[in-house]
Amino acid sequence: MKGKNNGKPLEARKASPLVVSLSAVFLGIVAGCVFILCIGKNPFAGFERILFGALSNTRRIGNTLGMSTQLILIGLSVAFAFKTGLFNIGASGQMLMGGITGSILAYYLPMDMPRFIYLPIIIIAAMLAGAFWGFISGFLKAKFNVHEVVSTIMLNWIAYWICYDFIPRFIIDPTISVKSKPIETVHTLRADWLTELTGFSTLNYGFLLSIIMCVIVWFILQKTTLGFNLKAVGSNRFCAEYAGIKVNRSIMVSMAIAGALASLGGLTYYCGYSNIMEMGKMPNEGFDGIAVALLGNCSPVGIFFSAIFFGILKMGRGSLAATGIPTEIADTIIATIIYFTATNVILASFWNGIFHRSFSRKEDAVLAYMKSRNDNTPVEKLTKEEFRLYAKEGKALAKAEKEGK
């Protein structure tokens, strides 16, 4: 009998991360409905408008994907740091650094430069700027034990003031003195074929870059020694240190890579999606990226889909104006979803409870069926198929037994 089920006894299913994430989304949407009801509006009309605004034609779908682009990259950034046990809430600042680097280069590099040389230059320059910005937090954490949450927030505001200083100094639009001059289309990440394909939306090469980055991050984390070391530091710092992994180096490398990913997100945002930078504006996307990473369970595939979900929320809210619901409902839903993913213990135990109850009901049925056939094989030794079959057959028997009592 040994060897069946790989030697593992049959037991109740465990709640998978997907089930927990979907429950968090469900609760977030319920909370959104409650808020809309509180101000006396119709929640279904609201969600219908959100879906309409995000997906009703190719241009809107293109815009939604354009918005999802930076969310994917920032989600990857947060997730990458999270795997090393670090919480990167400085994605906003890293985005600004990537954006300002890209914008300044776009402004000053010659217009007749071939694109296949130009694009790699701004991508690499922006990633280096963000990597440096992330590295500062990692360095402070490794060498001086400065909590990365506080240091990244401080770096966010420092980046904010750097942009406040650099925009008027280098790239100001003289007619509107608080915004930068829009970048010429040839110097953005936009591509003619993508723009035409989606009816002149904001979709750009960044979307392809973000898919490539998903693959690269998956590869680094799953297939390389570097990824193994980083994850080891994340799951138990002291154990990793004992095993000879250089913990301080891992922290710095992880933050630098996270910074590079976030600043690439900033580049796609400021030199592809919007093409201008505003003075005195902290990008909200840096914080939405936390929601993306947590909802996607920090896996690249999960991040891709959760980013598209948040992209729909963020693009679709623009159409809410007609219903009189404030557009901030989208941010409220996002924040509620993070709260519920943080408290995933209660969601997981809720589902585990349900699975456990249904399993024990099936177990009763199996026992009743086997009793009726005088089969004395212990339940643990049954295969999955036998278990399912017996449970089906014994359902009526178990019910009759219960009623008999």
Place this chain on the structure above:
Amino acid sequence: MGFWSVLTSIIPSAIAYTIPILMGALGGLYSERSGVTNLCIEGLMLFGVFSAAATIVKLQAIPGFSFTLAIVIGIAVAMIASTLLSLLHAFAAINLKANQVISGTAINMLSTAVSLFLAQTITGSGNITIVRAIVRQNVPVLSKIPLLGPLFFTSTYWTTWVCLFIWALSWFLLYKTSFGLRLRACGEHPSAVASAGVNVHRMRYIGVMLSGFLSGLGGACILVTYAGEYNAGSGINGLGFLAIAALIFGQWKPLGILGSTFFFGLCMTIANMGKVFPVFQNIPTGYLGMFPYVATLIALIFSSRKSAAPLASGEPF
């Protein structure tokens, strides 16, 4: 402008900036000393700003309603609202044993989104500006003292004195009463406290709720003293995180945070009043603006190495 006159204009303003950070840091102190990492001071303070602004605007619109009474009620409402919001963090951190850093971040985002959402429904825009804030007054006798009088007792807000009183009371509560001893012990060795018959969960709830209460007060102080408006765009500019940094810099001690928050208050003054003084006129706004944050980072470098953080802070019990 002589050195003395610069000093007499900087110090009162620095005190005004210090008080909200002090209240936020003191709130963080209660929470962390009871063993719950609290990174949502920013969100709690912002919610305080918003709820005070909404209340005061509604009350001051009533003809004949006393402005001062409206401000007092606004502050009280802010304290209650932030306490309620902090309960969400307490529930997640204490009962559900959630990751406290993530839960705190969620509260920050929730506070930003919900307050803006409500502000839009109340006033139709992202800003709420109150009609009149607290009027600065000289303290009757003390302002006549030479040297100290002009620095500390002229053109002060009455909230400053309330907050300083709360700070002194907190010191007494934490170090001279059995309640304080138990609260601090919950943050160091919760199991030891539990075996002595103290309800650790209840103490931690009190710690987190006090942090909400004080952060709400801090937020209301921002509104009724120097800001005068709730602005969704800039929020409170990371002041809540400065409070957490001040808590670390002040080594989780009441006297320490009084010193460190005054240091940050001074930095904020330099950043905001730079244009007024000829000394700073040649420095661009951007560099002055980032000054408090750079100073915070440098302060953290020197204070984080030898950290006196409560041992069990962030550990679920």
